[in-house]
Amino acid sequence: MIGSGILKGMAVTARNFVGSYFDKERLITVQYPEERDPLPENYRNFPFLVYDGDDSQAGLRCVACKICEKECPPQCIYIVKSENKKPDYMGKPQFYPKIFDIDISVCMSCQICVEVCPFEAIKMDKDFELSRRERFDALLMRKDDLAKSNDYYRRISPTDAAGVDAKLAAAAEAAAKKKAAAPAAAKPATTATSPVSARASS
Amino acid sequence: MSVTIETLEAMERPPVSMGSRLEGELLEVSMGPQHPSTHGVFRMNVALEGEIVRKLKPVFGYLHRNHEKIGENASYLGSMPYTDRLDYFCSMTNNWAYALSVEKLAGIEVPERAEYLRVILAELTRLQNHASLLGFLLNDMGAWGTPLMYAFREREKILDLFESLSGSRMMCDYMRFGGCRVDASPEWLAHAKKIVDRFPRFVDELEQLIVGNEVVIARTQNVGNVSPELAVSAGITGPMLRACGVNYDVRKVDGYGFYPRFKFRIPLGEHGDTYDRLMMRVLEMGESVGILKQAFEQVPTGPIINPKVKIRAFRPPVGEAYGRIEAPKGELGFYLISDGGTNPYRYRVRPPSFINLTILEDMCLGHTVADVMVILGSIDIVMGEVDR
Numbered sequence: 001m002i003g004s005g006i007l008k009g010m011a012v013t014a015r016n017f018v019g020s021y022f023d024k025e026r027l028i029t030v031q032y033p034e035e036r037d038p039l040p041e042n043y044r045n046f047p048f049l050v051y052d053g054d055d056s057q058a059g060l061r062c063v064a065c066k067i068c069e070k071e072c073p074p075q076c077i078y079i080v081k082s083e084n085k086k087p088d089y090m091g092k093p094q095f096y097p098k099i100f101d102i103d104i105s106v107c108m109s110c111q112i113c114v115e116v117c118p119f120e121a122i123k124m125d126k127d128f129e130l131s132r133r134e135r136f137d138a139l140l141m142r143k144d145d146l147a148k149s150n151d152y153y154r155r156i157s158p159t160d161a162a163g164v165d166a167k168l169a170a171a172a173e174a175a176a177k178k179k180a181a182a183p184a185a186a187k188p189a190t191t192a193t194s195p196v197s198a199r200a201s202s
Numbered sequence: 203m204s205v206t207i208e209t210l211e212a213m214e215r216p217p218v219s220m221g222s223r224l225e226g227e228l229l230e231v232s233m234g235p236q237h238p239s240t241h242g243v244f245r246m247n248v249a250l251e252g253e254i255v256r257k258l259k260p261v262f263g264y265l266h267r268n269h270e271k272i273g274e275n276a277s278y279l280g281s282m283p284y285t286d287r288l289d290y291f292c293s294m295t296n297n298w299a300y301a302l303s304v305e306k307l308a309g310i311e312v313p314e315r316a317e318y319l320r321v322i323l324a325e326l327t328r329l330q331n332h333a334s335l336l337g338f339l340l341n342d343m344g345a346w347g348t349p350l351m352y353a354f355r356e357r358e359k360i361l362d363l364f365e366s367l368s369g370s371r372m373m374c375d376y377m378r379f380g381g382c383r384v385d386a387s388p389e390w391l392a393h394a395k396k397i398v399d400r401f402p403r404f405v406d407e408l409e410q411l412i413v414g415n416e417v418v419i420a421r422t423q424n425v426g427n428v429s430p431e432l433a434v435s436a437g438i439t440g441p442m443l444r445a446c447g448v449n450y451d452v453r454k455v456d457g458y459g460f461y462p463r464f465k466f467r468i469p470l471g472e473h474g475d476t477y478d479r480l481m482m483r484v485l486e487m488g489e490s491v492g493i494l495k496q497a498f499e500q501v502p503t504g505p506i507i508n509p510k511v512k513i514r515a516f517r518p519p520v521g522e523a524y525g526r527i528e529a530p531k532g533e534l535g536f537y538l539i540s541d542g543g544t545n546p547y548r549y550r551v552r553p554p555s556f557i558n559l560t561i562l563e564d565m566c567l568g569h570t571v572a573d574v575m576v577i578l579g580s581i582d583i584v585m586g587e588v589d590r
Contacts, residue, residue: 005414013348025400028355040366042384052428071514073280110283110375111383116514124369 041157044124046104047113049146056147057096058088061121068113068122071145076106077113102146104130105139120164126156227251231571235264239342239575242585246562253570256565262556265589273549278304278379278516281549285536286373288551289587291331294323294364295529299375302458303536304379308518310511312585316381317460318501322394323376324459324512324527325490325497326364329401330357331530332441332483332490335582339480342579343421350404356404359397366390373464379516381507391498398494399509405487412480422477425567426577429474436561441482442552442581446474452528459527463500464493479580517544530556531582551590555583 020027030037051059064081080099088094113122125170132138154161211232234245246423249257262469269288273281285300286293298320305312361371367386368376376383386394412418429445437471443450451468453461469485471478520542526535532554539548558581566574 002416005416005419009411009415012407015256016407026355028358040362040369044369067514071277071280073276073283108283109370109373111369112283115383131442152262168560 019173031132039126041159043126044109044111046107046109046125046130047102047122047146048148049100050121050123050126050150050153051147052150056144058086060088060096060143060147061119062097062100063119063121064095064100065118066119071112071116073106073110074106075114076103077101078103088167097143100111100143100146102141103139104141120168123157123160125152183187208579210542214434214457225572228256228353233571233574234261240564240578240585241338241583242588244578244583244585244588246578248571248574250571251570255569255571255574257564258566258574260559260562262559262589265585267590269590270549270551274506274546277544278518278546279513281546283373283375286375287586288553288590289529289531289555289584290372291334291536291584292327292530293372293374294327294376295527295534297374298459298535299524299525299527299529299534301377301379302527303538304518307521307523307538307540308379308511308516308524310380310508312344312381313505313508314460314502315385315504316506318497319382319506320377321459321464322494322497322501322555323364323367323460325494326394326398328490328530329398329494330360330580332359332487333357333404333408335498336412336480336483336490339576339579340412340418342575343418350407350447352408355403363397364395366393378507378511378513380511381505383507385506391501395498398491400511401491402488405484405491409484413484418480419477421573421576422475422480422580424473424475425569425573426476426479427474428561428565432561433474437557438532438561440528440530440534440558440582441486442479442532442558444468445471445478445482447472452526452533456526458525464496465495476576476580483582515544517542521547526552529554531584531587532558552585553590555581556588556590559583559588 005006016026050061051057053059064079066079068080069075069077069079078099078101082096082098085093085095088096093143109124111124114124130139150161150165154165213509228249228251230246230247230249232247234240235243237244240246245264247257247260247261248255250549267287269284272284276284282297282300285296288296304310333353334350334357337350340349341347364374364376365371367384367390368374371383379520428442428446430448432448433443434448438446439450439452447470449468449470452458453466454468466489471482478480504582520540522537522539524535526533528534533552534554535552537548537550537552538546541547562578562581565577569577
């Protein structure tokens with residue numbers, strides 16, 4: 001019978017319409033921004049720089065090795081290395097980035113900078129509400145905008161942060177052991193409760 | 203070569219030149235590049251006689267982004283996120299095709315679990331691509347919104363899976379040379395299995411919505427016929443080729459990945475018209491669900507990436523390789539020539555939707571303008587891939 005196919009289709013539409021009142025599977029609309037779905041833990045948006053301790057500039061893990069700048073596919077990272085070394089938060093002399101800019105209007109969130117960083121210094125952020133009123137350099141993130149604490153990183157991606165902390169703690173412990181084996185060792189490694197204390201003791 | 207439609211006696215008119223002015227009764231219209239049903243910025247210069255298309259000239263290049271040249275100047279890994287942006291509906295399969303060709307070039311082995319994850323993600327991609335294609339196609343036919351929203355509802359569930367695994371809905375950047383970037387947790391696999399188990403319900407619904415619908419039949423059957431000879435000689439691949447009845451699927455022919463381990467059938471059409479192409483997608487979704495169910499049962503534990511592959515300063519040996527997979531739109535291939543450096547000497551993409559689009563004129567001649575939209579929709583193009 002002609003028209004029966006259309007009626008069948010209408011039945012599907014009716015089922016979806018009525019079902020949307022009862023079945024969560026059929027009504028998946030989320031009324032953003034009043035309602036928000038929780039972000040998945042693996043969600044990534046734009047990179048930020050991790051710092052340990054309290055000082056957001058002295059505690060930066062970044063040593064300005066420029067690997068991320070070189071590997072970044074759209075070339076959105078710009079780094080100028082410091083001429084001098086300055087002690088980081090645990091007193092070890094390190095180079096530091098004099099300038100560290102990421103143009104997040106160019107960044108394509110590919111996570112390659114995170115993968116290539118040997119110092120666990122750059123990680124992916126989850127903040128996505130980044131619209132700006134200005135047109136040009138408002139999305140050019142300077143070093144101050146990029147620096148975020150390790151606690152923040154632990155909060156946004158707990159599993160990854162735990163893995164990184166464990167890795168750094170193990171490295172610090174190994175370094176401390178090496179130091180303790182040397183005759184000039186001042187004090188043995190304390191048990192690593194947190195990576196910060198473990199690194200500080202090395 | 204053109205497809206002749208006997209019912210239109212006006213086809214016997216002599217061919218006309220494609221001038222930029224009115225010629226006789228022919229009216230030249232530039233459809234696109236901002237036409238809503240061209241799926242992006244695609245332009246067709248059509249010469250019309252009344253409502254019938256007499257000439258059609260596709261114009262590409264509005265979305266050209268220099269993909270291949272960028273690939274030759276970026277490191278091998280640096281091209282991986284760019285491949286997401288080729289066919290932005292199916293970034294997982296794009297990643298896989300590129301990873302496969304680099305693995306071929308450098309002779310890298312992939313762990314078993316990673317191969318299974320790749321199959322799972324590629325088939326999920328196929329499900330969401332075909333679902334949204336059917337939605338768009340019905341949208342082009344005038345079923346404004348409703349089927350598209352049903353399709354997008356299902357697609358969003360799969361994109362949520364991608365997001366929770368890779369971190370991004372569409373720009374997944376998930377595969378790496380020698381494996382995958384992130385391991386799938388058992389909860390993720392269980393959740394994915396749940397979504398796949400419910401997917402046939404949606405396919406059935408969609409089938410009820412479109413298959414017997416008189417309007418869909420009137421708009422699609424015997425519209426845009428492609429003969430198998432034309433399809434083969436033009437290099438058409440994917441569901442469009444199989445709709446003509448040519449049994450060619452890279453998953454079966456090449457047996458890349460672990461596809462030989464799965465039991466699945468290749469749906470074949472008979473007439474090569476738009477209706478067959480539409481049905482091809484519906485049937486392929488069913489087969490993909492079958493593959494996914496087997497994959498969820500078989501997926502082993504173990505490493506997901508080959509630890510020998512360096513992330514930085516990755517230099518494959520001198521040589522060339524062509525890796526191809528059956529992407530949802532057809533055969534997607536990457537041809538790479540290495541001169542031993544950190545970036546490829548030549549980087550070439552064989553995009554399925556571009557090559558499938560080349561016979562658009564043969565499909566459209568003799569049909570009305572309204573049919574052109576339906577035919578174009580049934581080819582399943584994404585301009586990001588056509589123009590690169």
